[in-house]
Amino acid sequence: MSVEVYYDDDADLGLIQGRKVAVIGYGSQGHAHALSLRDSGVDVVIGLPEASKSRAKAEEQGLRVLTPADAAAEADVIMILAPDTAQRSIYAESIAPNLAPGKAIFFGHGFNIRYGLIKPPADVDVAMVAPKGPGHLVRRQYADGKGVPCLVAVEQDASGSALALALSYAKGIGGTRAGVIRTTFTEETETDLFGEQAVLCGGAAALVQTGFEVLTEAGYAPEVAYFECLHELKLIVDLMYEGGIAKMRYSISDTAEYGDLSRGPRVIDARVKEEMRKILSEVQSGEFAREWVAEDEAGRPNFSKWQAEGAAHPIEETGSKLRGMMSWVDRPITETA
Numbered sequence: 001m002s003v004e005v006y007y008d009d010d011a012d013l014g015l016i017q018g019r020k021v022a023v024i025g026y027g028s029q030g031h032a033h034a035l036s037l038r039d040s041g042v043d044v045v046i047g048l049p050e051a052s053k054s055r056a057k058a059e060e061q062g063l064r065v066l067t068p069a070d071a072a073a074e075a076d077v078i079m080i081l082a083p084d085t086a087q088r089s090i091y092a093e094s095i096a097p098n099l100a101p102g103k104a105i106f107f108g109h110g111f112n113i114r115y116g117l118i119k120p121p122a123d124v125d126v127a128m129v130a131p132k133g134p135g136h137l138v139r140r141q142y143a144d145g146k147g148v149p150c151l152v153a154v155e156q157d158a159s160g161s162a163l164a165l166a167l168s169y170a171k172g173i174g175g176t177r178a179g180v181i182r183t184t185f186t187e188e189t190e191t192d193l194f195g196e197q198a199v200l201c202g203g204a205a206a207l208v209q210t211g212f213e214v215l216t217e218a219g220y221a222p223e224v225a226y227f228e229c230l231h232e233l234k235l236i237v238d239l240m241y242e243g244g245i246a247k248m249r250y251s252i253s254d255t256a257e258y259g260d261l262s263r264g265p266r267v268i269d270a271r272v273k274e275e276m277r278k279i280l281s282e283v284q285s286g287e288f289a290r291e292w293v294a295e296d297e298a299g300r301p302n303f304s305k306w307q308a309e310g311a312a313h314p315i316e317e318t319g320s321k322l323r324g325m326m327s328w329v330d331r332p333i334t335e336t337a
């Protein structure tokens with residue numbers, strides 16, 4: 001089944017410009033959406049708890065910051081960009097009491113709707129504008145006149161114009177410059193969770209760390225292993241980004257391409273593919289969602305342990321030293337684009 005891809009000419013920016021948008025949360029996605037929507041002429045207010053450490057960042061950018069409840073009361077489009085595990089309580093405490101017929105609730109990811117953790121009333125629009133990229137790059141691409149592709153979905157169309165409004169919002173953050181695909185909350189949620197677990201984040205990080213470990217445990221210099229397994233991966237993926245796997249294979253040596261074609265399937269083999277299928281089934285069944293909600297409610301013991309182990313991995317120290325010598329690469333972790 002072919003999908004419809006929407007571009008700038010398919011979206012009317014005037015629709016979202018005519019609404020008052022509350023962005024709940026000012027993190028990776030929240031800051032990107034809020035700043036880009038404002039640059040697109042949209043009336044934006046930020047919703048954050050009084051004690052939020054993000055307040056100062058939003059106010060430094062000249063954005064008005066209210067509590068989530070006051071922002072939801074004032075706005076007629078409410079985009080929830082707080083952590084997925086916090087959204088259901090934010091909704092119950094601050095958003096639901098401030099809904100009214102004709103308002104719209106937007107999400108940047110479908111987790112809470114897909115797994116039934118948020119159930120809005122029938123008289124509001126429920127839609128999604130989900131960038132297919134990290135928030136800091138969503139903002140950087142917008143600022144550079146480019147855009148990150150987005151998925152849009154309409155779960156509930158009380159107004160009869162929810163899709164047009166979602167496309168207008170996507171245009172406001174640069175999504176229609178790159179292409180916006182209409183999907184469903186189920187497809188976005190399940191593909192996004194699978195993608196981040198098995199390919200983009202979990203799979204890629206494990207591949208890089210394991211390659212670094214195999215080389216360093218064999219006695220090769222950590223710096224060589226870092227350049228080979230992490231730094232150069234961006235350069236390789238850049239070629240894929242520009243022209244597909246074909247362009248990467250066109251640019252590398254025949255020796256590398258033979259190694260790629262003959263050894264690649266030994267690394268990502270049938271066992272790995274079966275494990276990826278199991279990971280997808282855990283997403284589809286809701287097992288992952290239940291595990292993540294329970295982990296969060298228990299205070300994130302495993303999350304914190306694994307985070308600390310990752311930060312302590314020797315590749316981080318090696319990389320920090322080498323990136324420090326490349327001024328054009330060294331962008332410390334920061335909230336700005």
Ligand SMILES: NC(=O)C1=CN([C@@H]2O[C@H](COP(=O)(O)OP(=O)(O)OC[C@H]3O[C@@H](n4cnc5c(N)ncnc54)[C@H](OP(=O)(O)O)[C@@H]3O)[C@@H](O)[C@H]2O)C=CC1
Binds near residue numbers: 024080086108
């Ligand atoms: N990160 C990404 O690139 C992508 C994220 N998404 C989705 O976007 C949504 C937001 O994720 P992300 O941007 O990563 O989140 P972050 O963790 O980067 O930022 C969360 C923001 O929400 C604020 N916040 C925390 N608790 C509350 C609360 N109770 N009320 C209001 N604001 C609160 C945080 O404030 P404080 O600083 O005080 O903690 C922070 O500003 C999620 O649904 C995620 O799945 C979708 C696509 C990509």
Ligand SMILES: CC[C@](O)(C(C)=O)C(=O)O
Binds near residue numbers: 131195
């Ligand atoms: C790949 C991780 C992501 O889904 C994203 C940046 O798109 C996320 O949830 O952060």
Ligand SMILES: [Mg+2]
Binds near residue numbers: 131192196
């Ligand atoms: Mg994603």
Ligand SMILES: [Mg+2]
Binds near residue numbers: 192193
């Ligand atoms: Mg995600």
